[in-house]
Amino acid sequence: MPNDLLIKNVLPRGHRRGDVLIMNSRIESIGAGLIAPPGIEVLDGTGKVLVPGxxxxxxxxxxxxxxxxxxxxxxxxxxxxxxxxxxxxxxxxxxxxxxxxxxxxxxxxxxxxxxxxxxxxxxxxxxxxxxxxxxxxxxxxxxxxxxxxxxxxxxxxxxxxxxxxxxxxxxxxxxxxxxxxxxxxxxxxxxxxxxxxxxxxxxxxxxxxxxxxxxxxxxxxxxxxxxxxxxxxxxxxxxxxxxxxxxxxxxxxxxxxxxxxxxxxxxxxxxxxxxxxxxxxxxxxxxxxxxxxxxxxxxxxxxxxxxxxxxxxxxxxxxxxxxxxxxxxxxxxxxxxxxxxxxxMNVADFGIAPGCSADLVLMPGQTPVEPIVALPVDRTVIKAGRIVARAGEYLG
Amino acid sequence: MPNDLLIKNVLPRGHRRGDVLIMNSRIESIGAGLIAPPGIEVLDGTGKVLVPGxxxxxxxxxxxxxxxxxxxxxxxxxxxxxxxxxxxxxxxxxxxxxxxxxxxxxxxxxxxxxxxxxxxxxxxxxxxxxxxxxxxxxxxxxxxxxxxxxxxxxxxxxxxxxxxxxxxxxxxxxxxxxxxxxxxxxxxxxxxxxxxxxxxxxxxxxxxxxxxxxxxxxxxxxxxxxxxxxxxxxxxxxxxxxxxxxxxxxxxxxxxxxxxxxxxxxxxxxxxxxxxxxxxxxxxxxxxxxxxxxxxxxxxxxxxxxxxxxxxxxxxxxxxxxxxxxxxxxxxxxxxxxxxxxxxMNVADFGIAPGCSADLVLMPGQTPVEPIVALPVDRTVIKAGRIVARAGEYLG
CATH class of the missing domain: 3.20.20.140 (Metal-dependent hydrolases)
Incomplete structure (x- = not known):
C-alpha cells in the first residue's frame, strides 16, 4: 500500500528549512509552503531535522x-x-x-x-x-x-x-x-x-x-x-x-x-x-x-x-x-x-530528493548534525512514507 | 530534613537480592524481608539493581x-x-x-x-x-x-x-x-x-x-x-x-x-x-x-x-x-x-552498606553490570534518601 505524508517546516539534511511532501511512498517535492492534499497525514517538523534512514x-x-x-x-x-x-x-x-x-x-x-x-x-x-x-x-x-x-x-x-x-x-x-x-x-x-x-x-x-x-x-x-x-x-x-x-x-x-x-x-x-x-x-x-x-x-x-x-x-x-x-x-x-x-546495498532510489523512496528519520535538532551528539530517544522512523517507529518503539 | 525510604526486592551491587532500608538519610540495613516502618515510602526494586551514586x-x-x-x-x-x-x-x-x-x-x-x-x-x-x-x-x-x-x-x-x-x-x-x-x-x-x-x-x-x-x-x-x-x-x-x-x-x-x-x-x-x-x-x-x-x-x-x-x-x-x-x-x-x-572527594560515608549516606541509583538490570551496557533512560536517583531525579529529569 503506497503511503502519503507531509512533513511541515522541517530542516532536511542538505536543504533549507521547508516542507517535504511524500506521495505514493516517495518524496514528491521539497520546498516552502507546500499544500497538503486532502486527508494526508501531516507531521510538524518545527525544531526537527530530517535525515536519510x-x-x-x-x-x-x-x-x-x-x-x-x-x-x-x-x-x-x-x-x-x-x-x-x-x-x-x-x-x-x-x-x-x-x-x-x-x-x-x-x-x-x-x-x-x-x-x-x-x-x-x-x-x-x-x-x-x-x-x-x-x-x-x-x-x-x-x-x-x-x-x-x-x-x-x-x-x-x-x-x-x-x-x-x-x-x-x-x-x-x-x-x-x-x-x-x-x-x-x-x-x-x-x-x-x-x-x-x-x-x-x-x-x-x-x-x-x-x-x-x-x-x-x-x-x-x-x-x-x-x-x-x-x-x-x-x-x-x-x-x-x-x-x-x-x-x-x-x-x-x-x-x-x-x-x-x-x-x-x-x-x-x-x-x-x-x-x-x-x-x-x-x-x-x-x-x-x-x-x-x-x-x-x-x-x-x-x-x-x-x-x-x-x-x-x-x-x-x-x-x-x-x-x-x-x-x-x-x-x-x-x-x-x-x-x-x-x-x-545498491539502493537506487536512496536519499532526500524528489523521486527517492521516503526512508527517513525525523529527530529534534537545530542542525542536522545535532542528533549525532545529542542521541535523542525521540526519533520518528519513516519507511516508504509510512511511520514504522516512534521513540525507539517499532509500531508494527 | 532527613529522609526515609524502603527499596524492596532489589539487587544492590556487592550484595544478594533483598531489601534496603533507609532511615534518616542513611542506609539503615540491607537484607531479606525488612519491615517497612509505618508511613515510609516504598519502592519496588523487582527487576532492578542498586548502585552507588x-x-x-x-x-x-x-x-x-x-x-x-x-x-x-x-x-x-x-x-x-x-x-x-x-x-x-x-x-x-x-x-x-x-x-x-x-x-x-x-x-x-x-x-x-x-x-x-x-x-x-x-x-x-x-x-x-x-x-x-x-x-x-x-x-x-x-x-x-x-x-x-x-x-x-x-x-x-x-x-x-x-x-x-x-x-x-x-x-x-x-x-x-x-x-x-x-x-x-x-x-x-x-x-x-x-x-x-x-x-x-x-x-x-x-x-x-x-x-x-x-x-x-x-x-x-x-x-x-x-x-x-x-x-x-x-x-x-x-x-x-x-x-x-x-x-x-x-x-x-x-x-x-x-x-x-x-x-x-x-x-x-x-x-x-x-x-x-x-x-x-x-x-x-x-x-x-x-x-x-x-x-x-x-x-x-x-x-x-x-x-x-x-x-x-x-x-x-x-x-x-x-x-x-x-x-x-x-x-x-x-x-x-x-x-x-x-x-x-574524601567522602567518608560513601557506598552501599549500613551507615553510608543513601546516595544511590536504581536502574533496571538483571545484574549490576547490565546498566553499563544497556544505558537505561529509566534511572531513579536518590540523594541522602530522597528521590531527586527520575528518567533523566531532575525533580527539584
Missing part, C-alpha cells in the same frame, strides 16, 4: 541475546572458543532463532535503520535453520526494513566438510551474499577459503563480504588476495571488506596503495568504529573515493555485551573515535551510517 | 552550552584560539553563567550523579563571576548534588598578571581546590606555574588538580614535578592529575615508576576515557593501587560537542575503550565512575 551495513541479527537472561562471559576466551561457545548456546532449548532475529530487527528499526545487510551463520551444526529464520523475519518486517542476507561460514568452510554444500544451498534459497572471515588465520589456507567464496559468488551471481580482523601486513595480504579475485571474477561493486582495521596498521604509503586498489577493483568497506587501535584511516579512504559503510555488528551477543543495535549511536562512536567535531566533519557521519551503506 | 570527578559546569543555540565550531583551531574563543563567548549577552551551570547540574543529576568536582575558569576577563555563579548553584542544588569547586586558571597564571590574586581570592571565597593546566606547554615555565599553585594550596589548606594533556615524556616530566611538590608540601591525598594519557605514551617500566611515584605521594588520577590513543593503562594503575576517578569533562561546550554529562555513558565508554567485557571487568567500571571519585 540509517543503513546497518554489517549486522548479525542471528547472534543477539536481546530479551534473554544475562549471559555470563568467561574471561580469557580465544577466537575458536568464542565460536564454539556460540554454537553451544544455539543448541540450548532457550535459543529460538526467529524470536531473537525479530527482537534485534525491532530494536534496529526503532533506532532508525531502514536497511540492513545481515550476516547469518551457516555451519554443520545449525545447517540452514538460521537462514530460514532470517528469511521469515525479512518477510515479516519487509514493510519496515530492507534486508540483504549474507551466508556466513563463521566456523570455517575450507576445513569443515559439508559447509560448502550448505553455503551453496543458502545462496539458492534466499541468501544474497556469501560471507568469509580471516582467510589466513581461521583456516590457515587463504587461497582455498577465498576461492571457495568467489566460486560460489560467481555461480549464484552473488556478492562477497569478508570479515578481515587480521592485523597489519597479514590483513593487507588477505586484502590483496581479495582485490585480485574481485578483478578476476568481474565482481566489481559487489565485494565488501568488513572491519579493515589493518589499514591503520600499515604505513600510509601501503594504506594508500591498498585503498586505491580497492577503489579500482570496486571493493567497498564497512567499519564498526573499533574501540581500540589501529582503526581504518577514514579521511584517507574518503579522499580516495572509497565507498564506506558502517554497521552495529552483533548487538549484545555471546562474544561481548558492548555493541548496541543503534546506527545513530554508532555514528556518535565513529565521530568520537575519529575526532570529528566541526559541523562539516559531523555531517560526514551520515555518509557512514546511511548513504555509504545504501551505496553498498 | 555516580561521581563526576572532573566536570566543567561553567562551560556548557546546554539549551543554547547550536555553536558552530570552526575547523583547525589550536589550543590558544579555543581558550580565546571561550572567553569571547562569555562576553556575549547570550551568556548567563548561573543559568548554564544550573542546566548542566540538572542534566548531571538527572543522569545519576550525586557528587561532582567542578572546575570553574578564573581569568582576568571573567574575574570571579563564574565562581560566584558556581557557589550559588552549589547552594541551590545542595540537597541533590555534593559539589567541590576547583578554581581553574585555564588562560594561564604565571604569564597573566592579576590571575594569582584572583585565585587567592577564589580560594578565600568558596573554591575548595586550586587547578592547573599543562605546566610546560601553556606557559612554558612549569616550575613557576606549579609553585604558584602549590603555594596557594598550602596557604589555603586546599587541594590541587592539574590538567595534564602533555604527551609522553613531557607529560611524565610534569608529573614528576607534581610528585616532588606533593611530597614537599605534605599534600598527600589532596592532589589529582587529570587526563594522564601520557601514562600510555611512555614505556611500561616508566609508566610503572610514575604510577608507583603517584601512589607513594598520595596522588590520584581522573580519566575521561580518551577517544584516541594513548590512554592511561587502567589495569596497571589499578593493580598498583592508584586511586582512579572519572569525569565527563566539559559537556557540549565551545571546545567540542561530543562530551555528555552522563557518568553511566562515561562508564560505557571506559569499558568499551579499555576492552572490559566480562562481568568481573564491567563491575570495576563502578569503581571508576563512582567509588574512585568519592575517594578523591
Amino acid at each position: 540509517f543503513v546497518d551495513a554489517h549486522s548479525h541479527l542471528d547472534k543477539s541475546l536481546l530479551g534473554m537472561d544475562w549471559y555470563h562471559r568467561e574471561p580469557g576466551r580465544g577466537l575458536q572458543r568464542m565460536v564454539a561457545d556460540e554454537r553451544d548456546l544455539r543448541r540450548s532449548p532457550d535459543w529460538v532463532y526467529e524470536r531473537q532475529i525479530g527482537r534485534n530487527a525491532e530494536v534496529m528499526i526503532g533506532n532508525g535503520a531502514t536497511h540492513t545487510r545481515a550476516f547469518v551463520d551457516i555451519d554443520t551444526d545449525a545447517g540452514l535453520r538460521g537462514l530460514e529464520a532470517m528469511i521469515a523475519v525479512r518477510e515479516r518486517y519487509a514493510a519496515a526494513l530492507t534486508m540483504q542476507i549474507i551466508a556466513f561460514p563463521q566456523s570455517g568452510v575450507a576445513t569443515r566438510p559439508g559447509t560448502e554444500e550448505l553455503l551453496d544451498a543458502a545462496l539458492g534459497e534466499g541468501a544474497d551474499i556469501i560471507g568469509g572471515i580471516d582467510p589466513c588465520m581461521l583456516e590457515r589456507n587463504p587461497v582455498k577459503h577465498l576461492d571457495l567464496l568467489f566460486d560460489l559468488a560467481v555461480k549464484h551471481g552473488a556478492g562477497v563480504d569478508v570479515h578481515l580482523h587480521e592485523a597489519g601486513a597479514l590483513g593487507a595480504f588477505s586484502a590483496e588476495l581479495i582485490i585480485e579475485r574481485t578483478r578476476a571474477t568481474g565482481l566489481a561493486g559487489k565485494v565488501v571488506i568488513s572491519h579493515p582495521d589493518f589499514l591503520g596498521g600499515v604505513d600510509e604509503v601501503s594504506a594508500r596503495r591498498l585503498i586505491d586498489g580497492m577503489v579500482e577493483a570496486g571493493i567497498a568497506i564497512t567499519t564498526n568504529a573499533p574501540s581500540g587501535d589501529p582503526k581504518p584511516p577514514l579521511r584517507l579512504a574518503r579522499a580516495a573515493g572509497l565507498t564506506i559503510g558502517s554497521g552495529c555488528d552483533g548487538a549484545l551477543d555471546s562474544w561481548g555485551p558492548m555493541n548496541r543495535s543503534d546506527m545513530l549511536f554508532k555514528g556518535y562512536q565513529l565521530a568520537w573515535r575519529n575526532g570529528l567535531s566541526t559541523d562539516e566533519e559531523l555531517d560526514t557521519v551520515y555518509d557512514l551510517i546511511s548513504v555509504g551503506g545504501a551505496t553498498i | 555516580f561521581v563526576d570527578a572532573h566536570s566543567h559546569l561553567d562551560k556548557s552550552l546546554l539549551g543554547m543555540d547550536w555553536y558552530h565550531r570552526e575547523p583547525g583551531r589550536g589550543l590558544q584560539r579555543m581558550v580565546a574563543d571561550e572567553r569571547d563567548l562569555r562576553r556575549s549577552p547570550d551568556w548567563v553563567y548561573e543559568r548554564q551551570i544550573g542546566r548542566n547540574a540538572e542534566v548531571m543529576i538527572g543522569n545519576g550523579a550525586t557528587h561532582t568536582r567542578a572546575f570553574v575558569d578564573i581569568d582576568t576577563d571573567a574575574g570571579l563571576r563564574g565562581l560566584e555563579a558556581m557557589i550559588a548553584v552549589r547552594e541551590r542544588y545542595a540537597a541533590a548534588l555534593t559539589m567541590q569547586i576547583i578554581a581553574f586558571p585555564q588562560s594561564g597564571v604565571a604569564t597573566r598578571p592579576g590571575t594569582e590574586e584572583l585565585l587567592d581570592a577564589a580560594l578565600g571565597e568558596g573554591a575548595d581546590i586550586i587547578g592547573g593546566i599543562d605546566p610546560c606547554m601553556l606557559e612554558r615555565n612549569p616550575v613557576k606555574h606549579l609553585d604558584l599553585l602549590f603555594d596557594l594550596a598550602v596557604k589555603h589548606g586546599a587541594g590541587v588538580d592539574v590538567h595534564l594533556h602533555e604527551a609522553g615524556a613531557l607529560g611524565a616530566f610534569s608529573a614528576e614535578l607534581i610528585i616532588e611538590r606533593t611530597r614537599a608540601t605534605g599534600l598527600a591525598g589532596k592532589v589529582v592529575i587529570s587526563h594522564p594519557d601520557f601514562l600510555g605514551g611512555v614505556d611500561e617500566v616508566s609508566a610503572r615508576r610514575l604510577i608507583d611515584g603517584m601512589v607513594e605521594a598520595g596522588i590520584a588520577i581522573t580519566t575521561n576515557a580518551p577517544s584516541g590513543d594513548p590512554k592511561p593503562p587502567l589495569r596497571l594503575a589499578r593493580a598498583a593501587g592508584l586511586t582512579i576517578g572519572s569525569g565527563c569533562d566539559g559537556a557540549l561546550d565551545s571546545w567540542g560537542p561530543m562530551n555528555r554529562s552522563d557518568m553511566l555513558f562515561k562508564g560505557y565508554q571506559l569499558a568499551w575503550r579499555n576492552g572490559l567485557s566480562t562481568d568481573e571487568e564491567l563491575d570495576t567500571v563502578y569503581d571508576l565512575i563512582s567509588v574512585g571519585g568519592a575517594t578523591i
Whole structure:
C-alpha cells in the first residue's frame, strides 16, 4: 500500500528549512509552503531535522541475546572458543532463532535503520535453520526494513566438510551474499577459503563480504588476495571488506596503495568504529573515493555485551573515535551510517530528493548534525512514507 | 530534613537480592524481608539493581552550552584560539553563567550523579563571576548534588598578571581546590606555574588538580614535578592529575615508576576515557593501587560537542575503550565512575552498606553490570534518601 505524508517546516539534511511532501511512498517535492492534499497525514517538523534512514551495513541479527537472561562471559576466551561457545548456546532449548532475529530487527528499526545487510551463520551444526529464520523475519518486517542476507561460514568452510554444500544451498534459497572471515588465520589456507567464496559468488551471481580482523601486513595480504579475485571474477561493486582495521596498521604509503586498489577493483568497506587501535584511516579512504559503510555488528551477543543495535549511536562512536567535531566533519557521519551503506546495498532510489523512496528519520535538532551528539530517544522512523517507529518503539 | 525510604526486592551491587532500608538519610540495613516502618515510602526494586551514586570527578559546569543555540565550531583551531574563543563567548549577552551551570547540574543529576568536582575558569576577563555563579548553584542544588569547586586558571597564571590574586581570592571565597593546566606547554615555565599553585594550596589548606594533556615524556616530566611538590608540601591525598594519557605514551617500566611515584605521594588520577590513543593503562594503575576517578569533562561546550554529562555513558565508554567485557571487568567500571571519585572527594560515608549516606541509583538490570551496557533512560536517583531525579529529569 503506497503511503502519503507531509512533513511541515522541517530542516532536511542538505536543504533549507521547508516542507517535504511524500506521495505514493516517495518524496514528491521539497520546498516552502507546500499544500497538503486532502486527508494526508501531516507531521510538524518545527525544531526537527530530517535525515536519510540509517543503513546497518554489517549486522548479525542471528547472534543477539536481546530479551534473554544475562549471559555470563568467561574471561580469557580465544577466537575458536568464542565460536564454539556460540554454537553451544544455539543448541540450548532457550535459543529460538526467529524470536531473537525479530527482537534485534525491532530494536534496529526503532533506532532508525531502514536497511540492513545481515550476516547469518551457516555451519554443520545449525545447517540452514538460521537462514530460514532470517528469511521469515525479512518477510515479516519487509514493510519496515530492507534486508540483504549474507551466508556466513563463521566456523570455517575450507576445513569443515559439508559447509560448502550448505553455503551453496543458502545462496539458492534466499541468501544474497556469501560471507568469509580471516582467510589466513581461521583456516590457515587463504587461497582455498577465498576461492571457495568467489566460486560460489560467481555461480549464484552473488556478492562477497569478508570479515578481515587480521592485523597489519597479514590483513593487507588477505586484502590483496581479495582485490585480485574481485578483478578476476568481474565482481566489481559487489565485494565488501568488513572491519579493515589493518589499514591503520600499515604505513600510509601501503594504506594508500591498498585503498586505491580497492577503489579500482570496486571493493567497498564497512567499519564498526573499533574501540581500540589501529582503526581504518577514514579521511584517507574518503579522499580516495572509497565507498564506506558502517554497521552495529552483533548487538549484545555471546562474544561481548558492548555493541548496541543503534546506527545513530554508532555514528556518535565513529565521530568520537575519529575526532570529528566541526559541523562539516559531523555531517560526514551520515555518509557512514546511511548513504555509504545504501551505496553498498545498491539502493537506487536512496536519499532526500524528489523521486527517492521516503526512508527517513525525523529527530529534534537545530542542525542536522545535532542528533549525532545529542542521541535523542525521540526519533520518528519513516519507511516508504509510512511511520514504522516512534521513540525507539517499532509500531508494527 | 532527613529522609526515609524502603527499596524492596532489589539487587544492590556487592550484595544478594533483598531489601534496603533507609532511615534518616542513611542506609539503615540491607537484607531479606525488612519491615517497612509505618508511613515510609516504598519502592519496588523487582527487576532492578542498586548502585552507588555516580561521581563526576572532573566536570566543567561553567562551560556548557546546554539549551543554547547550536555553536558552530570552526575547523583547525589550536589550543590558544579555543581558550580565546571561550572567553569571547562569555562576553556575549547570550551568556548567563548561573543559568548554564544550573542546566548542566540538572542534566548531571538527572543522569545519576550525586557528587561532582567542578572546575570553574578564573581569568582576568571573567574575574570571579563564574565562581560566584558556581557557589550559588552549589547552594541551590545542595540537597541533590555534593559539589567541590576547583578554581581553574585555564588562560594561564604565571604569564597573566592579576590571575594569582584572583585565585587567592577564589580560594578565600568558596573554591575548595586550586587547578592547573599543562605546566610546560601553556606557559612554558612549569616550575613557576606549579609553585604558584602549590603555594596557594598550602596557604589555603586546599587541594590541587592539574590538567595534564602533555604527551609522553613531557607529560611524565610534569608529573614528576607534581610528585616532588606533593611530597614537599605534605599534600598527600589532596592532589589529582587529570587526563594522564601520557601514562600510555611512555614505556611500561616508566609508566610503572610514575604510577608507583603517584601512589607513594598520595596522588590520584581522573580519566575521561580518551577517544584516541594513548590512554592511561587502567589495569596497571589499578593493580598498583592508584586511586582512579572519572569525569565527563566539559559537556557540549565551545571546545567540542561530543562530551555528555552522563557518568553511566562515561562508564560505557571506559569499558568499551579499555576492552572490559566480562562481568568481573564491567563491575570495576563502578569503581571508576563512582567509588574512585568519592575517594578523591574524601567522602567518608560513601557506598552501599549500613551507615553510608543513601546516595544511590536504581536502574533496571538483571545484574549490576547490565546498566553499563544497556544505558537505561529509566534511572531513579536518590540523594541522602530522597528521590531527586527520575528518567533523566531532575525533580527539584
